[in-house]
Amino acid sequence: MKRFAELLETLVLTPSRNAKIGAMARYFETTPDPDRGVALAAITRDLTLSNLKAGALRQLAMDRVDPELFLMSYDYVGDLAETISLIWPQPAEGAGRTDLPGVADFITGIESRPKADVADHLAALLDSATPAERWAMIKLATGGLRVGVSARLAKTALAAYGGQNLAAIEKIWHGLEPPYTELFAWLDGRGAAPRIQPGRTFHPMMLSNPIDETRDFDRLDAGDYQAEWKWDGIRVQLVFDGESRRIFSRTGDDISVAFPDLAAALDGHAVLDGELLVGHDFQPLAFNSLQQRLNRKTPAKTHLRDLPAFVRVYDMLFDGDEDLRDLPLSARRQRLEHWIRQHEGGRLDLSEILPFGDWHDLARLRLEGAEIHGYEGLMIKNRQSRYVAGRPKGPWFKWKREPRLIDTIMMYAQRGHGRRSSFYSDFTFGIWRGNEIVPVGKAYSGFTDDELRDLDKWVRTNTTNRFGPVREVEKRLVVELAFDSAHDSPRHKSGIALRFPRINRIRWDKPADEADTIETVRALVD
Amino acid sequence: MLATPQTIAIMKQRYGAHCAGSFQPLEFGIELVDGPVTITLFPAGHILGSAQVRLAYQGRVAVVTGDYKTHADSTAQNFELVPCDLLVTEATFGLPVFQHPDPKQEISRLLASVQAQPERCHVIGAYALGKAQRVIRLIREAGHDAPIFLHGAQEKLCAYYAGQGVDLGNLQKALDRDKASFPGHIVIAPPSALRDRWSRRLPDPVICQASGWMTIKQRAKQSGVELPLVISDHADWNELTDTITASGADTIWVTHGREDALVHWCRSRGLQAEPLYMQGREEDAGE
Incomplete structure (x- = not known):
C-alpha cells in the first residue's frame, strides 16, 4: 500500500507527462500480480466497487471527530479522501497496528465483507496507516482516484513498459478485465497478446x-x-x-x-x-x-x-x-x-x-x-x-451553432473541488421575474484563471449570508452566460433549464437592473 | 513602535530606518509599566525576535500570541507558555486537518530527492524572513553542508541571522552562477520567484515549497509544487488547542485564520470564545 500511495502522490504532483508515464511503468515493473493489475484498474476507473459509499465514509469520520469540525475541514479541503486522511486521529503510541494489505487484498477485504462490517474493517486499517496511505486506501475504496491521469495515459505507460504500441493496447483493452494478468504476461514477454471477441466488447470511440x-x-x-x-x-x-x-x-x-x-x-x-x-x-x-x-x-x-x-x-x-x-x-x-x-x-x-x-x-x-x-x-x-x-x-x-447569450446576476457561490478547491468557482445565476431574482442555472466554467481569482475575491468581499458551504452574495454582479439551448423544467424555480451553461463574459460594468428577465429567456426555449 | 530589539532591527532592514516614528526596544521578560497596565514580551517561537505580548491590568492578564509556534526551532527563541485569563490567539492553521509532521522528516524527503535526481536542481520557495533561515538550518542539521544558492531577496536577512549567531553554513549568490553549476544543488528563493522569469535560469528544477499549506495536496498542485515540504512557522491545530488549554484562559479571542473552527472547539469545551474578524486578512494570507 505504501508503494501505491507513493505512486498516487507522484501522479498528482508531478506536472510532467513523461514523469507520470515513467512512474507508472516503474510501478508495473516492481509490483507483482495481481496488485499491479488492480492498481491499473483503479487508475483507469475500471474497478467497480459496490460495498462502500462516500456517505458511509463521511459517517465513519464523523464518528471519530467533531462533525462540525469535520464539515468545516471538508469544505476547506474540497476532497473527501484527503480530508479524512488528514483529520483521522492518530492512535495512541503503542496501540496495536495491523500490517496494511496490498492493493488487491485491500479490495478483496472490502468487497468480500458483509456491508455492515466494512466500515469497522476500514477504520482499523486507517488507524494503522500514515496520512498518505490513508488517502490512497480511501481513494481506492471509493473508486474516484482523480490523480490527473487519464485512462489513455495509463495505457501509454503500459505501452512504454511493455515496448508495445498504444494502438495495439487500445484495440484489446475493452475485452480485458482486472487484474489483467494475461495482458501483463504479454507485456513481460511471457505470453501471446490476449485475444478478445470483437462482437462482445466496447471499442474506444473516435472523437472530434x-x-x-x-x-x-x-x-x-x-x-x-x-x-x-x-x-x-x-x-x-x-x-x-x-x-x-x-x-x-x-x-x-x-x-x-x-x-x-x-x-x-x-x-x-x-x-x-x-x-x-x-x-x-x-x-x-x-x-x-x-x-x-x-x-x-x-x-x-x-x-x-x-x-x-x-x-x-x-x-x-x-x-x-x-x-x-x-x-x-x-x-x-x-x-x-x-x-x-x-x-x-x-x-x-x-x-x-x-x-x-x-x-x-x-x-x-x-x-x-x-x-x-x-x-x-x-x-x-x-x-x-x-x-x-x-x-x-x-x-x-x-x-x-452560435451559443445563446443572456445577462444574469450572481446569487450564490460555492467552493470548487479538486484543482479548484479553495476557490469560489461554482456559481448560481439568476434573472429577473418581476421584482425578484430567480435562479436560472449554475455554471462552473468559461473563465480564465485570472478571472477566477477576481470572482473568488469578489465573492469573499460581497458575501451577505452563509449557508454551510454556500455563500449568498450581493445581487449586483452581472455575468453573461452562454448556453446551447433552453428547455422547460418544472424542477427549476424559474421553470427553465439551460443546457451546458458557462460563463461567457463577466460584466463588471453592467448594473444588475439591466440583466435579462424571465420573458426574454423564455423566448429562447426550443 | 514597541518591540524586541531583534524585531526592530529586522523592521529597519526591511522597511527602512524611518519606517516608524520612534522605536522603543523591550527585551523579553522585562516588565514595562504604562499607567495601570504592565506590558511584558515573551518569545512566540515564530521567527527570530517574535514576541507574544502579556498585558496585566488590575489583576487580570491578557496575552496576545501574534503568530507563533511551539515546536523547537534553532533560528528563533523557543515559545514560552504564558498563563492568562484572556488569550488572543492566531488561527492560521485552525482546522484539525493541519497536523504538521516533524520537519526533520520533511528535510530527509528533500535530501533523498536531491540524491535521487542529481541531474536536476531543487529550488525551494520559502519566505525571506524566517522560513528561509529555518529551512537552511534544518538542512544543515541533517548533515548537508554543500553550498546553498540564494535568490537576491534572501541575502540580507540571512546575513542578519548569521550575525545573530544562527550558523547557516556556506551560502552563495544564485545570480553569479551559470546553468552548469546548479544540478545537484539546492536553491532558495521567495515563492513568487518560482514561477517568474528568475527561475528560468535553473535547469529543469524540482519546484519545492516549504509551508504549512503544503499539507493539502491540491494546494500544492495548484501552486505547481512538485515536492511539497510541510514546514510551518505557525502553530498547527494540536499546538493551537494545546496552548489554549495550557494557558488556563477562560476567554479566547480568535483571529488571523480559520476563526470559526477554533471558536467552535473552544465553545464545545465550555470556554468563552469570539472571532475577531480583521479586514484584509481573510484567507491564506502569507506564511
Whole structure:
C-alpha cells in the first residue's frame, strides 16, 4: 500500500507527462500480480466497487471527530479522501497496528465483507496507516482516484513498459478485465497478446475537435469533407452478434438495461456508432426527453410507450467479425448504407449526409439548421479518415451553432473541488421575474484563471449570508452566460433549464437592473 | 513602535530606518509599566525576535500570541507558555486537518530527492524572513553542508541571522552562477520567484515549497509544487488547542485564520470564545 500511495502522490504532483508515464511503468515493473493489475484498474476507473459509499465514509469520520469540525475541514479541503486522511486521529503510541494489505487484498477485504462490517474493517486499517496511505486506501475504496491521469495515459505507460504500441493496447483493452494478468504476461514477454471477441466488447470511440473558424476553413479543402447534422442525443456504440446485444456509452459504460426496447431490436452482427435519441418515427424529441430515460436504471412503462429509443447511425466499425476501422470513412459509409438497407424496419436509421459546395455554403446550412430546426450544429469529417480511438487532430470536427447569450446576476457561490478547491468557482445565476431574482442555472466554467481569482475575491468581499458551504452574495454582479439551448423544467424555480451553461463574459460594468428577465429567456426555449 | 530589539532591527532592514516614528526596544521578560497596565514580551517561537505580548491590568492578564509556534526551532527563541485569563490567539492553521509532521522528516524527503535526481536542481520557495533561515538550518542539521544558492531577496536577512549567531553554513549568490553549476544543488528563493522569469535560469528544477499549506495536496498542485515540504512557522491545530488549554484562559479571542473552527472547539469545551474578524486578512494570507 505504501508503494501505491507513493505512486498516487507522484501522479498528482508531478506536472510532467513523461514523469507520470515513467512512474507508472516503474510501478508495473516492481509490483507483482495481481496488485499491479488492480492498481491499473483503479487508475483507469475500471474497478467497480459496490460495498462502500462516500456517505458511509463521511459517517465513519464523523464518528471519530467533531462533525462540525469535520464539515468545516471538508469544505476547506474540497476532497473527501484527503480530508479524512488528514483529520483521522492518530492512535495512541503503542496501540496495536495491523500490517496494511496490498492493493488487491485491500479490495478483496472490502468487497468480500458483509456491508455492515466494512466500515469497522476500514477504520482499523486507517488507524494503522500514515496520512498518505490513508488517502490512497480511501481513494481506492471509493473508486474516484482523480490523480490527473487519464485512462489513455495509463495505457501509454503500459505501452512504454511493455515496448508495445498504444494502438495495439487500445484495440484489446475493452475485452480485458482486472487484474489483467494475461495482458501483463504479454507485456513481460511471457505470453501471446490476449485475444478478445470483437462482437462482445466496447471499442474506444473516435472523437472530434471543435473547429477553429478563423484558421481551419482557410487550410481545409471543402471537397475532402462530408457534413452531417450534429444530433442532440448521446453518442453510443451498438455491439451485437445475434446472441449478445449491448449498448455502450461514449466512455464504455454498458447502458443496455436502460434501453431494452432498442437492444431487443438489434438484429444481425455488427459494431455501429451513432446517436441515441428518443421519439416516434425517427423524429427526435428534445434532449430533456432523452434525459428522463437516462436518469433511470430501467425504463418506466410510460417511457417505453411515449419515448421510444432509436439510433441515428453514422459509422460502422465491424461488419460481422470483419474490422472496418482501417478503411477510409467513405468505404465504411458504403458498407453501412448497404447493411442498413438489409436490416430495415428496426430502430436504426442513417444520419444523412448533407450536400454542400464550399465552406460558405455550409455556414448557411448551419445557420438554417439552428434557426429553423433548432439543430445543435454540424459534424465535419474527412472522407479519407480511418477510425482511430481517441481525439486525433484533423480528421473530424464539430461546428456547433452560435451559443445563446443572456445577462444574469450572481446569487450564490460555492467552493470548487479538486484543482479548484479553495476557490469560489461554482456559481448560481439568476434573472429577473418581476421584482425578484430567480435562479436560472449554475455554471462552473468559461473563465480564465485570472478571472477566477477576481470572482473568488469578489465573492469573499460581497458575501451577505452563509449557508454551510454556500455563500449568498450581493445581487449586483452581472455575468453573461452562454448556453446551447433552453428547455422547460418544472424542477427549476424559474421553470427553465439551460443546457451546458458557462460563463461567457463577466460584466463588471453592467448594473444588475439591466440583466435579462424571465420573458426574454423564455423566448429562447426550443 | 514597541518591540524586541531583534524585531526592530529586522523592521529597519526591511522597511527602512524611518519606517516608524520612534522605536522603543523591550527585551523579553522585562516588565514595562504604562499607567495601570504592565506590558511584558515573551518569545512566540515564530521567527527570530517574535514576541507574544502579556498585558496585566488590575489583576487580570491578557496575552496576545501574534503568530507563533511551539515546536523547537534553532533560528528563533523557543515559545514560552504564558498563563492568562484572556488569550488572543492566531488561527492560521485552525482546522484539525493541519497536523504538521516533524520537519526533520520533511528535510530527509528533500535530501533523498536531491540524491535521487542529481541531474536536476531543487529550488525551494520559502519566505525571506524566517522560513528561509529555518529551512537552511534544518538542512544543515541533517548533515548537508554543500553550498546553498540564494535568490537576491534572501541575502540580507540571512546575513542578519548569521550575525545573530544562527550558523547557516556556506551560502552563495544564485545570480553569479551559470546553468552548469546548479544540478545537484539546492536553491532558495521567495515563492513568487518560482514561477517568474528568475527561475528560468535553473535547469529543469524540482519546484519545492516549504509551508504549512503544503499539507493539502491540491494546494500544492495548484501552486505547481512538485515536492511539497510541510514546514510551518505557525502553530498547527494540536499546538493551537494545546496552548489554549495550557494557558488556563477562560476567554479566547480568535483571529488571523480559520476563526470559526477554533471558536467552535473552544465553545464545545465550555470556554468563552469570539472571532475577531480583521479586514484584509481573510484567507491564506502569507506564511
